[in-house]
Amino acid sequence: MIVWVPMDSASKAVGADEVAAALLAEAEARGVTLDLRRNGARGMVWLEPLVEVEIDGVRHGFGPMTVADVPALFEDLSAHPLALGPVDELDWMRRQTRLTFARCGVIEPLSLAQYRANGGLKGLRRALGMAPGEVVAEVTASGLRGRGGAGFPTGIKWQTVHDAPGTRKYIVCNADEGDSGTFADRMIMEGDPFSLIEGMAIAGLAVGATKGFVYLRSEYPDAISVMEQAVRTARAEGVLGLDVLGSGRAFDMEIRVGAGAYVCGEETSLLNSLEGRRGVVRAKPPLPALSGLFGCPTVVNNVISLATVPVILEKGAQHYADFGLGRSRGTVTLQIAGNVARGGLFETAFGISLGAVVDDLAGGTASGRPVKAVQVGGPLGAYMPREKFDTPLGYEEFDAAGGLVGHAGIVVFDDRADMLVMARFAMEFCAVESCGKCTPCRIGAVRGVETIDRIAQGDGSAIPLLSDLCETMKDGSLCALGGFTPFPVMSALTHFPDDFAQNREAAE
Amino acid sequence: MTQPTAPVAPPDRAEIDAIIAAHSGLEGPLLPILHALQDAFGHVPQAALAPLAEALRVTRAELHGVISFYHDFREAPAGRHVLKICRAEACQAMGGAALAEDTLRRLGLDWHGTTGNGAVTVEPVYCLGLCACAPAVMVDGRVHGRVDAARMDALLAEAGA
Numbered sequence: 001m002i003v004w005v006p007m008d009s010a011s012k013a014v015g016a017d018e019v020a021a022a023l024l025a026e027a028e029a030r031g032v033t034l035d036l037r038r039n040g041a042r043g044m045v046w047l048e049p050l051v052e053v054e055i056d057g058v059r060h061g062f063g064p065m066t067v068a069d070v071p072a073l074f075e076d077l078s079a080h081p082l083a084l085g086p087v088d089e090l091d092w093m094r095r096q097t098r099l100t101f102a103r104c105g106v107i108e109p110l111s112l113a114q115y116r117a118n119g120g121l122k123g124l125r126r127a128l129g130m131a132p133g134e135v136v137a138e139v140t141a142s143g144l145r146g147r148g149g150a151g152f153p154t155g156i157k158w159q160t161v162h163d164a165p166g167t168r169k170y171i172v173c174n175a176d177e178g179d180s181g182t183f184a185d186r187m188i189m190e191g192d193p194f195s196l197i198e199g200m201a202i203a204g205l206a207v208g209a210t211k212g213f214v215y216l217r218s219e220y221p222d223a224i225s226v227m228e229q230a231v232r233t234a235r236a237e238g239v240l241g242l243d244v245l246g247s248g249r250a251f252d253m254e255i256r257v258g259a260g261a262y263v264c265g266e267e268t269s270l271l272n273s274l275e276g277r278r279g280v281v282r283a284k285p286p287l288p289a290l291s292g293l294f295g296c297p298t299v300v301n302n303v304i305s306l307a308t309v310p311v312i313l314e315k316g317a318q319h320y321a322d323f324g325l326g327r328s329r330g331t332v333t334l335q336i337a338g339n340v341a342r343g344g345l346f347e348t349a350f351g352i353s354l355g356a357v358v359d360d361l362a363g364g365t366a367s368g369r370p371v372k373a374v375q376v377g378g379p380l381g382a383y384m385p386r387e388k389f390d391t392p393l394g395y396e397e398f399d400a401a402g403g404l405v406g407h408a409g410i411v412v413f414d415d416r417a418d419m420l421v422m423a424r425f426a427m428e429f430c431a432v433e434s435c436g437k438c439t440p441c442r443i444g445a446v447r448g449v450e451t452i453d454r455i456a457q458g459d460g461s462a463i464p465l466l467s468d469l470c471e472t473m474k475d476g477s478l479c480a481l482g483g484f485t486p487f488p489v490m491s492a493l494t495h496f497p498d499d500f501a502q503n504r505e506a507a508e
Numbered sequence: 509m510t511q512p513t514a515p516v517a518p519p520d521r522a523e524i525d526a527i528i529a530a531h532s533g534l535e536g537p538l539l540p541i542l543h544a545l546q547d548a549f550g551h552v553p554q555a556a557l558a559p560l561a562e563a564l565r566v567t568r569a570e571l572h573g574v575i576s577f578y579h580d581f582r583e584a585p586a587g588r589h590v591l592k593i594c595r596a597e598a599c600q601a602m603g604g605a606a607l608a609e610d611t612l613r614r615l616g617l618d619w620h621g622t623t624g625n626g627a628v629t630v631e632p633v634y635c636l637g638l639c640a641c642a643p644a645v646m647v648d649g650r651v652h653g654r655v656d657a658a659r660m661d662a663l664l665a666e667a668g669a
């Protein structure tokens with residue numbers, strides 16, 4: 001009997017390890033030979049722990065599994081109360097375009113053999129047969145843009161590093177994933193770590209770098225452990241090292257653990273941290289592409305940007321570019337979170353509307369109450385009211401609507417959310433996480449909390465002060481921490497004025 | 509990982525030197541060394557500062573600047589268990605703020621506080637990547653999602669709070 005139980009940390013957080021232990025115990029008690037495999041997660045977090053049983057070679061889902069429901073998995077499966085049917089045929093799976101996440105949840109994450117058997121390493125092999133400049137051109141032609149937040153074209157960044165003089169160059173993967181509502185980086189690192197390794201190796205070949213670092217946040221102990229094992233395996237199997245896949249070309253990498261600072265997700269702050277300094281933001285220029293880690297030309301890319309490169313090389317730039325909307329090409333790895341009936345990872349072509357995500361995919365709120373606001377793009381992203389639900393997921397489209405796609409985290413709030421409290425939290429978070437280098441962010445955020453407290457106490461005259469303060473932070477901050485905190489704050493104020501009204505107690 | 513899980517031995521100079529030596533060949537060795545020291549001793553011991561400053565050729569002041577910049581590094585040991593409660597938005601959308609407040613109130617603690625018996629230190633954390641099974645907490649590197657009051661009670665009892 002072949003059974004799959006995910007080892008993703010979201011699955012573990014809701015009892016996957018206990019379910020796996022119960023399966024082993026039950027099998028032993030019944031004298032059944034159990035082939036228990038631990039996959040990554042499929043992304044249907046509301047169904048976790050999602051157990052899959054192979055029946056005639058087809059994986060059938062059962063979930064959300066509990067220890068009490070384990071014994072019935074050894075009886076008539078069609079009668080199991082948690083039976084969901086074949087996993088690949090579930091609506092959530094069928095409606096996706098899985099390019100970056102094609103293998104996630106399907107394979108055992110640390111099996112290089114399964115990785116290979118499912119298309120892995122084809123992109124790297126192809127890249128090894130191309131000139132570096134051709135690899136860069138392929139990534140440029142795919143239209144891939146940075147998935148870490150700013151949406152900068154990945155190929156153009158690579159071209160700059162490719163063209164930069166210098167023999168020592170670096171690939172740095174930004175795995176700091178600090179935004180609330182985001183977990184795509186974590187899922188791919190835990191569920192398909194070799195795709196990130198392959199993407200970094202391709203990046204190295206393309207720009208002429210032989211060394212890479214993954215800067216991985218300390219809040220992700222499971223991802224750290226999987227990535228470290230995957231790097232060791234890749235090295236042992238000749239995917240990394242002095243002779244990548246027997247090509248005679250070198251690329252190796254290390255996993256580095258962050259230390260709990262949100263601002264270290266900002267690329268220059270991250271580089272300082274890697275160098276062993278305080279994670280303060282550097283003034284740009286120079287661009288990291290020209291003078292990055294230890295002053296060398298450096299590619300800094302998000303996990304999803306890099307993990308998407310193998311499939312682009314495998315299937316060709318055009319295949320990727322054929323998906324999408326306007327200047328947002330390819331797929332967006334939506335992370336649907338917060339107060340939702342169905343939360344998880346959904347990869348689809350850019351262009352789907354926010355409303356379709358919230359009302360259709362997510363199925364509305366978990367509480368069953370009306371949706372009040374949706375924060376897209378993490379703690380620096382605007383709160384979108386229902387009036388903006390027709391906005392299509394696309395960088396320019398969201399920008400035009402006053403929003404931010406960012407890392408594509410979507411956090412849903414029901415009508416009990418107090419938007420003044422959320423605005424205050426945005427300022428408080430900025431104050432806690434500011435690197436302290438620039439005044440508008442460091443001092444502005446503290447003043448912001450105080451000003452919102454005055455509004456909460458009924459002082460309406462503080463509202464224009466808050467707007468002015470937000471303008472100052474937007475215009476004067478060195479990076480997007482101070483520069484974008486005004487977006488959640490002002491969107492809360494603009495779209496939900498009742499929550500900031502003088503008689504807010506009465507309004508509630 | 510970075511969370512101490514058990515009472516820790518007093519800092520031993522030979523062990524400190526060994527940890528520094530084991531990592532000093534890395535490019536940018538400081539954060540890996542600080543993590544390793546904290547894994548070994550539950551905090552970054554005062555006794556490590558002088559040898560570390562010397563090995564990496566930085567001043568004590570610079571070193572202090574780095575250690576104090578990062579939320580993770582402690583200059584004194586935490587309780588036997590560290591409970592991190594997510595305060596970020598997706599968890600708030602699922603009642604995370606109330607869960608955190610109730611927990612702190614019941615333990616009679618503020619953030620970063622340690623229970624009188626030394627069992628549990630409570631820290632805020634801003635997202636554990638468990639935003640689709642919120643609210644989320646982490647105890648000594650083990651994650652828990654969909655945490656309600658009953659689940660929190662069980663976790664605290666297990667930790668001996």
Ligand SMILES: Cc1cc2nc3c(=O)[nH]c(=O)nc-3n(C[C@H](O)[C@H](O)[C@H](O)COP(=O)(O)O)c2cc1C
Pocket residue numbers: 145146147148149150151152154174175176177178179262263264265266267268300301302303305306479480481
């Ligand atoms: C405060 C702040 C936090 C950030 N956090 C992250 C992060 O956690 N992960 C990430 O990939 N990019 C983050 N970014 C964006 C990075 O600065 C940078 O744009 C990105 O790593 C570039 O990679 P990409 O082009 O592949 O997106 C952050 C930016 C700011 C201002």
Ligand code: FES
Pocket residue numbers: 180181182594595596597598599600634635636637638639642643644
């Ligand atoms: S917001 Fe709490 S785990 Fe992400």
